[in-house]
Amino acid sequence: MHIPDGFLDVKSCVTTGVLGIGAVAYSLRKTRLTLSRPEVPKIALIGAFIFAAQMLNFPIAGATSGHFLGGAMASILFGPAVGVVIMSAVLIIQALIFQDGGLTVLGANIICTGVIGSYVGYGVYRLGVKWLRGHATKAVSFIAAWCSIVSASCGVAILLAWSGTFSLGVALQAMAGWHSLIGVGEGLITAMVVAYLTERNVAFDGIPSKKEARLS
Amino acid sequence: MNKQPDPVVTNKRMKWIVMAVVTLIAAGLISYFASPHPDGLERVAANHGFIDRAKQPSWSAWIPDYEFPGIHSAYVRVGLAGVIGVATLFGVLYALTKPLARREEVESHGEGDHHSS
Numbered sequence: 001m002h003i004p005d006g007f008l009d010v011k012s013c014v015t016t017g018v019l020g021i022g023a024v025a026y027s028l029r030k031t032r033l034t035l036s037r038p039e040v041p042k043i044a045l046i047g048a049f050i051f052a053a054q055m056l057n058f059p060i061a062g063a064t065s066g067h068f069l070g071g072a073m074a075s076i077l078f079g080p081a082v083g084v085v086i087m088s089a090v091l092i093i094q095a096l097i098f099q100d101g102g103l104t105v106l107g108a109n110i111i112c113t114g115v116i117g118s119y120v121g122y123g124v125y126r127l128g129v130k131w132l133r134g135h136a137t138k139a140v141s142f143i144a145a146w147c148s149i150v151s152a153s154c155g156v157a158i159l160l161a162w163s164g165t166f167s168l169g170v171a172l173q174a175m176a177g178w179h180s181l182i183g184v185g186e187g188l189i190t191a192m193v194v195a196y197l198t199e200r201n202v203a204f205d206g207i208p209s210k211k212e213a214r215l216s
Numbered sequence: 217m218n219k220q221p222d223p224v225v226t227n228k229r230m231k232w233i234v235m236a237v238v239t240l241i242a243a244g245l246i247s248y249f250a251s252p253h254p255d256g257l258e259r260v261a262a263n264h265g266f267i268d269r270a271k272q273p274s275w276s277a278w279i280p281d282y283e284f285p286g287i288h289s290a291y292v293r294v295g296l297a298g299v300i301g302v303a304t305l306f307g308v309l310y311a312l313t314k315p316l317a318r319r320e321e322v323e324s325h326g327e328g329d330h331h332s333s
Binding site: 038041048050052053056057093094129153165199201 | 219220221224225231232234236238239242246247250253256266269270271273276278279280281297298304305308309310312314316317318
């Protein structure tokens with residue numbers, strides 16, 4: 001879902017450009033307040049994983065493909081501010097080095113897949129964890145990721161309609177329709193990776209046993 | 217229904233090594249087999265007649281379209297592009313977030329990550 005140059009008009013590009021710069025600055029500041037050193041290589045690796053996973057387009061209905069986005073996954077693991085930082089880094093490198101996604105629409109791509117994707121994914125996940133009291137976290141991750149990608153596609157639809165490509169109703173229906181299918185892949189990958197990379201510490205309270213320390 | 221503790225990100229080194237290996241295999245070996253069909257947005261743009269609005273970039277990137285230029289084998293072109301992308305992302309995010317990390321340890325949960333860096 002990388003918007004290319006030319007799809008959006010000047011006012012959309014400028015507006016999302018300003019919003020995108022603001023969002024990245026805010027996220028970097030927030031990240032600086034909360035980040036701990038052991039998280040640094042993990043964040044870098046998740047960014048690399050998201051780049052790799054985004055290359056793997058999988059076929060969906062009607063000679064169409066979809067690919068993983070990763071905003072929900074990154075923000076479930078590290079919080080939405082880090083999610084925005086990771087997604088922005090992925091989008092900027094994809095645009096600059098690989099010509100995937102335009103330069104004038106970089107802000108729009110950051111707002112949609114980065115900001116909307118991360119915050120919706122994180123919000124749905126937190127709500128689900130709270131409502132289900134921490135049970136069924138795989139299902140919660142799946143739904144959070146699905147909502148994340150569908151809402152990101154709605155963001156793109158709104159920008160397309162605002163740029164005068166086609167009417168808002170048609171845009172929302174078309175974008176959300178296709179991305180509700182792609183969202184199944186997003187949900188599956190997110191649920192698997194989050195389940196693999198998270199754990200519950202109930203056996204000990206803060207002090208690792210010798211066995212735990214050796215395993216880690 | 218009793219309340220489960222919040223899941224936290226693991227510190228098990230092995231799991232992160234597996235993630236790194238999966239990432240490299242995905243980008244380097246599997247990426248060539250990705251579906252060439254248009255993605256969701258391109259499909260919508262084609263169906264609604266504005267795919268032609270997409271501008272050809274006026275500049276040339278280092279590795280356009282995820283294919284490393286100047287290599288005969290398409291499999292190697294795509295795989296090399298993937299590995300370069302993975303390494304770039306890791307490097308950029310590491311260099312960007314390292315100076316932002318002030319705290320030594322994760323506050324709320326001090327599980328097993330006591331190797332000092």
